[in-house]
Amino acid sequence: MAQERADAARNRAKILAAAAEIVATSGMKGLAMADVAAASGVGIGTLYRRFGDRSGLAYALIDEKEREFQQAFLTGPPPLGPGAPEIERVRAFLYALTDRTFAQLDLLLMAETAGEFARFGGAYEAYHQHLVVLIARIRPEADAGFLADALLAPIAANLIVHRGRAAPAVKAGLDALLTGLG
Structure with a gap:
């Protein structure tokens, strides 16, 4: 298994923290990829490449x-x-x-x-x-x-x-x- 780059690991952590906060405050229905990208400070393309879609992001949180x-x-x-x-x-x-x-x-x-x-x-x-x-x-x-x-x-x-x-x-x-x- 290849080791994750340091910047990729930081982005992953920021994305998961932002997504967890959104789910905690707004529930699963409030989990929108654009909102997660904005809250985490990463590009929407990075988010989609990393997690695929909203369900991929949800599974990563789980x-x-x-x-x-x-x-x-x-x-x-x-x-x-x-x-x-x-x-x-x-x-x-x-x-x-x-x-x-x-x-x-x-x-x-x-x-x-x-x-x-x-x-x-x-x-x-x-x-x-x-x-x-x-x-x-x-x-x-x-x-x-x-x-x-x-x-x-x-x-x-x-x-x-x-x-x-x-x-x-x-x-x-x-x-x-x-x-x-x-």
């Missing part, structure tokens, strides 16, 4: 936060990262995933509904596998794959929007589900 999140649960400090009892790690993971989902709700809603199986891509598989490992240690006799899916289901962006639930309500529901696990 990817940046996704990398940070995965790093946290794989190698970060406990209880989210290794070193805490498994049930505490599951709870910390689900809470952090809930927070992560609400932080990028518009973007994740767009990404998760882009196609029939869009929600079940690489990130979902990483979450699922992480939970399967932890659940298998807590309840070796259980169907860890099924339980992982059951715990991840309430954190789907489209379900959160459809039900109109707030983060505390989602976390309370997850706690209720976890009482049967631990």
Whole structure:
């Protein structure tokens, strides 16, 4: 993989910061390529060459936060990262995933509904596998794959929007589900 030029890396960071600010204040509907170019101080051509279109830019925003999140649960400090009892790690993971989902709700809603199986891509598989490992240690006799899916289901962006639930309500529901696990 070729190393990114320093000026390209700076432009990428400025573009993503500007786009994140626009999404935070105006939602996904407010994410216009011309506005991002103006806010970041880069040319519109640079923006299109780098990200292709609005959805490419949205996926780049998701990817940046996704990398940070995965790093946290794989190698970060406990209880989210290794070193805490498994049930505490599951709870910390689900809470952090809930927070992560609400932080990028518009973007994740767009990404998760882009196609029939869009929600079940690489990130979902990483979450699922992480939970399967932890659940298998807590309840070796259980169907860890099924339980992982059951715990991840309430954190789907489209379900959160459809039900109109707030983060505390989602976390309370997850706690209720976890009482049967631990």
